Amino acid sequence: MTTAKTPAPRTTLNLISGFLGAGKTSAILHLLRHHPAGERWAVLVNEFGEVGIDGGVLEDAGGGIPVREVSGGCICCTGAMNLRVALTRLLREVRPDRLLLEPTGLGHPAGIVDTLRDPWLAGAVRLGNIITLVDPSGFSQERLEQSLIYADQLSLADVVVLNKTDVAPEERIRALEAHLAGLYPPKLAVVRTTRGALDPALLDLEGRARPGGAFTPVQPGAASAEAACPLTTPGLPDHGQAPQADTARGWCFPPELIFDRKGLEALFAAPPFHTLTRAKGVLRTGREWQRLDWAEGRLEITPITWRRDSRLELIAPEDAVPDWTDVETRLRAVTRTG
Missing domain, CATH: 3.40.50.300 (P-loop containing nucleotide triphosphate hydrolases)
Structure with a gap:
């Protein structure tokens, strides 16, 4: 044996x-x-x-x-x-x-x-x-x-x-x-x-809550095996304090996961992404990493030095909350493992 x-x-x-x-x-x-x-x-x-x-x-x-x-x-x-x-x-x-x-x-x-x-x-x-x-x-x-x-x-x-x-x-x-x-x-x-x-x-040092920003827990099934990804966008409520409409959601992804940039652009040009109030993230798109910023119906994707992990935070209007499981499925559909 x-x-x-x-x-x-x-x-x-x-x-x-x-x-x-x-x-x-x-x-x-x-x-x-x-x-x-x-x-x-x-x-x-x-x-x-x-x-x-x-x-x-x-x-x-x-x-x-x-x-x-x-x-x-x-x-x-x-x-x-x-x-x-x-x-x-x-x-x-x-x-x-x-x-x-x-x-x-x-x-x-x-x-x-x-x-x-x-x-x-x-x-x-x-x-x-x-x-x-x-x-x-x-x-x-x-x-x-x-x-x-x-x-x-x-x-x-x-x-x-x-x-x-x-x-x-x-x-x-x-x-x-x-x-x-x-x-x-x-x-x-x-x-x-x-x-x-x-x-x-x-x-x-490991972090969760920090001054000026509330920790957004990663949703079940959305995180990498490498435990902690502290999402702390100021103004984005954590899920312990989120409104009943569940308007905010955040994900962390392992650095091995690569997002297709054109796929991301296509997602934000169509529902339910194009109705979001706000989106912010850092995502690996190959050898490079990008900062994603969505506000007032405009998407900006610019290079960033961040290398720790990919993370994305979304806020939806209370009268148009999407199916977050479907949103995650769509996100994962524009990824591959590098």
Whole structure:
């Protein structure tokens, strides 16, 4: 009789991203000093230049925690193969419980998330919270408009850490917090800190209700097996408080599910979708992900950096509530598994 092997536990990988000078290395050093004694950690650092600096700093101060470098290119794009090789080697040699991955501040970390969905890596690594550090002193609407990388790092993050708040002007801090509060999907947390003093609990933080938005439970049968998908659109009531007409509904879908963009456009051009009061979502449409926004009878679909999951929230008028089971069936009819 053959006994089935128990799958090896996956390594939890946390991206520690942020623009140049935001304090990523300081934050990782703080995390290493406060990591649980019973856990095996490792660090993988990507430096854009040929000569690595941060890796040496981390290794020297890391108290014996293994540190590896990927130098000479951004692992978000041109260095993706180097990332696969370095990750594979580190996982096999160290077998860490947790891996902190610091990409260069010049890169788009969304490319790393795409790489982690490689079949072998997906079986070995579980993507934990993506932490983005930002120096509020450099925040402005002009910078958001001029730097796609800067905006993308804020959009992709699960948790945003406002670092160096002891030297940043209060008006810049509040402006950044206001911008982050308006992003969709909302963040698990936005916290202030100094000198990279990052609370290790943020690495595994799970969210439901958040200030300014009510949690919308996922409907039975609509969620992925990967438990939590916190839907928190401000103004969209949760189902514990929803009106009797049941006018609001939200779904989460696993990242492996791919939506056909033309199929989505066709859905919103016909009933019951074209009678909706409001629709908002982030959906994977292939290698790319899109933000969907429906208001006043107009559909807008624009690129977004989000990579965590696909999610969609709909609000119908009280006098035209659709059959939500039929709506879900129609949604799933324009998907395929990637």
